[in-house]
Amino acid sequence: MSKYHAFAAQSATSGLAPLQIERRAPRPDDVAIDILYCGVCHTDIHFAENDWGRTTYPVVPGHEIVGKVTAVGSDVTRFKVGDRVGVGCMVDSCRQCKACDSGLEQFCESGFVSTYNGRDRHDQSQTFGGYSEAVVVSERFVVRVPDALELPAAAPILCAGITTYSPLKHFGVKAGHKVGVVGMGGLGHMGVKFAKALGAEVTLFTRSEGKREEAQRQGADHVIISTDPEQMAAAAGSLDFLLDTIPVPHDLNPYLETLTYDGVHILVGLIEPIDPTLNAANLVRKRRVLAGSLIGGMPETQEVLDFCAEHGIRCDIEMLDIHNINEAYERMKRSDVKYRFVIDMATLKSTG
Template structure:
């Protein structure tokens, strides 16, 4: 075991503060990584505040990790010291079930091991995330960062990026399709970029007139203010897909109306019961589909990084001194960031 400096929460109300954690010595298939950057995801805040009721403390959040390889285990063949690599939302799975064999480790039938607030499959120890100076991860759950990507801006691709890329690829979005994006946060702005790069026409739904120009700046072909009934009527039956990134309960029914027959509404943000209730008649009458998607497997996570390098796609980020993490959490909750905080881990070492 080795000691590592980190920032973490001791209780739902403690806020985040410095602490020391233990990292294991590399196993034969492990990669030891010096963390350079870590994105701040809204999920980090939910876990820090125990919003979902199963946080184990102390908690060290962070699952959008970019770093430099410092050591590799004896069985590692894909990485070497000095490589710039990434670690996302998972650090292990059973590796034997049908989902794992299909490269869909996020759907592991035994449950994947998440990067923080999880338990190591070998020794039962708690997993700690990327708000720290180092991490040790199995080679299978490490991805290579292409040279063409800015490492800091690449960090959110490991959650916000793969979360929006995966369903667009899985459900076959391509040139000629019309895609709607609901929500203009960290996920939503990436959804716009990916849909455009895949050749789709993109419509953004926003509740605020103030975000119309920003949505167009991000690449939207059309912007609909969802609180305007006339604008919503004007897009009825128009879209092939809707990528819904909103993480809180909201009325899905008006958006279903915007889909054409055989259209698909994909949830990537909402983890709670649908409220208000869904009008199932809108699905049945025109064979529409309500679907969901969770991050992506390891092959697809490497694919999204390579895709971004090829197409010049990056997340819009604001760099953060880790000593300001509690203020950053408050700003995220106010939607006062465009569009993702990324912690410069040099501020932890300083």
């Protein structure tokens, strides 16, 4: 075991502060990684503040990790010291069920092991995330970061990127399709970029007229102000897919009405009860589908990084000194970031 600097929450109200944590020595299939950058996801806030009632303290958040390999176990074949690598939302799974055998570890029948606030399958130790100097992860759950990607901007691809890329690929979005993206935060702006790169005609739904120019800069062909009944009515029956990135309960009915028959409304941000009530007629009368999607498996996570490298896609980021993480959390609650904070872990090295 080795000790490393990290930032952790000790309770739901403590905020984040320095903490020394221990990382295991590499097992035969492990990769040890010096963390250079770590993205900040809204899920980090939920766990730090125990919004979902299942946080084990202390919790070290961070599941958008990029860095360089510093050591490998004796059985590792895919990575060597010095490689640029990443770790996303998972660090293990049962590796034996149908989902795992299909490269869909996010749907592991036993439940995947989260990068933080999880339990190691071997020794039952608590997993700690990327707000730290280093991490040790099984080779299977490490991905290669292509040289064409800048490391800081690549970090959020491991959560915000794969969360939006996976459903677009799964449901078959391709050239000629018309795709609506609901919301333009960390997930939404990536959804716009991916849908456009896949050849779709992209419409962004936003509540703010002030985001029109920015949405078009991101690649949106059309912008609809979702609070304008006339604009929403004009879009009725026009779209093949909706990628809904809004993370809080909202009325799905007006959005469903913008879909054509056999259209698919995909939820990637909402994991709470739907409110207000869904009018089932919006599904039945047009054979529409309301679907959900959760990150992606390890093969697809590598695929999205390679796709971003090929198409010149990057996440728009704001670099962050880890000592300002609590302020950053408050800004995220106000949606005051375009579009993802990324911690420069060199700032952690100044922690006493």
